Amino acid sequence: xxxxxQVSRVVERFEAFVDRWPTVSALASATEGEVLSMWQGLGYxxxxxxxxxxxxxxxxxxxxxxxxRAAELATLPGVGRYTAGAVASIVHGERAAIVDGxxxxxxxxxxxxxxxxxxRSTQEWLxxxxxxxxxxxxxxxxxxxxLMELGALTCTPRxxxxxACPWRPRCIxxxxxxxxxxxxxxxRTSRPTVHWETLVMQDARGLVLDRRSNRGLWxxxxxxxxxxxxxxxxxxxxDPKTAWQGVRGIVEAGAFTVxxxxxxxxxxxxxxxxxxxxxxGWQRVLPESLGEHAMSNAMRRVLETASSxxxxxxxRATRSRAAGGSRRTxxxxxxxxxxxxxxxxxxxxxxx
DNA sequence: CACGCGTGGCA
DNA sequence: TTGCCAAGCGT
Numbered sequence: 500x501x502x503x504x505q506v507s508r509v510v511e512r513f514e515a516f517v518d519r520w521p522t523v524s525a526l527a528s529a530t531e532g533e534v535l536s537m538w539q540g541l542g543y544x545x546x547x548x549x550x551x552x553x554x555x556x557x558x559x560x561x562x563x564x565x566x567x568r569a570a571e572l573a574t575l576p577g578v579g580r581y582t583a584g585a586v587a588s589i590v591h592g593e594r595a596a597i598v599d600g601x602x603x604x605x606x607x608x609x610x611x612x613x614x615x616x617x618x619r620s621t622q623e624w625l626x627x628x629x630x631x632x633x634x635x636x637x638x639x640x641x642x643x644x645x646l647m648e649l650g651a652l653t654c655t656p657r658x659x660x661x662x663a664c665p666w667r668p669r670c671i672x673x674x675x676x677x678x679x680x681x682x683x684x685x686x687r688t689s690r691p692t693v694h695w696e697t698l699v700m701q702d703a704r705g706l707v708l709d710r711r712s713n714r715g716l717w718x719x720x721x722x723x724x725x726x727x728x729x730x731x732x733x734x735x736x737x738d739p740k741t742a743w744q745g746v747r748g749i750v751e752a753g754a755f756t757v758x759x760x761x762x763x764x765x766x767x768x769x770x771x772x773x774x775x776x777x778x779x780g781w782q783r784v785l786p787e788s789l790g791e792h793a794m795s796n797a798m799r800r801v802l803e804t805a806s807s808x809x810x811x812x813x814x815r816a817t818r819s820r821a822a823g824g825s826r827r828t829x830x831x832x833x834x835x836x837x838x839x840x841x842x843x844x845x846x847x848x849x850x851x
Numbered sequence: 852c853a854c855g856c857g858t859g860g861c862a
Numbered sequence: 863t864t865g866c867c868a869a870g871c872g873t
Contacts, residue, residue, distance in 0.1 A: 502870045543871090577872085580871095585869070600867080600869080601868085601869070650869095651869080684866095
């Protein structure tokens, strides 16, 4: 859970996860959908799928135990050099090095090296330096945790607290006043916007969802049926009646853009009556079962946007203004919090 | 080696 | 408002 995710985001979710699956064999017995539903809102959902695979690998290859050595840990899906070293050193005391973003920043600054953190040569130097430290430390666990804490709390990316740093006397970057230039900035990747149309169909018999593929963005999560425009340009002539034939009462509910990684997704939300026959892959989900269907936070916002709009029943469409002029529906400033398993979202959770 | 992969806090 | 960044990993 901690991979590329801040501790504060993890602490509120970790306990519920291990309460539900206290052992690797329990996790290995869960379904993919159950695991994803406990991961909702945490992001990087393939981590959840790999963790599930790793649990199954522990059952299949390590007698239902999590291996202790870093070298064995690193053979598990989703466990790389950092995670293997962190578990082996902190849990079992092995003298295994770790280099995460925090450690890299600390080491580069202390040694005054303005290197590209992503470069292979820099990574080799970082791992070698971290290994040297952990071999000389009295406690591998304390050294590794201390390095990360130093980076997270004191040697921060911006406005580092050098006055409180125990390594200030030996810090080359501090001596040379280059702290704010190390590490060098990573290359910016542009974030193009893609345009998606999504259709919210809900009635007393439930909400119509389908499941995204296990590859790509929001892998394996549930969504309202969505059309992803191939072109990066905004779709001028999208006709929902043509795109979703046989669906009646389609009306636009609003539009919004979410920033994801590594692009923006501009959603236009449509509301309609559920058709008599569902298209292939579509599935009705009752409100009380929504929590078992893992959804991205973006999809939560889709449901919020749709929640104030009804499909047109007859001739007079209360169609909102076209995409460019569309006013946002009154949604809360922040998306609903990721709910625990079994809770429902969408209409029933709408604020106000 | 470069890129894809979520989300939220913060300046 | 926008961009930066986070207890990385796999392809």
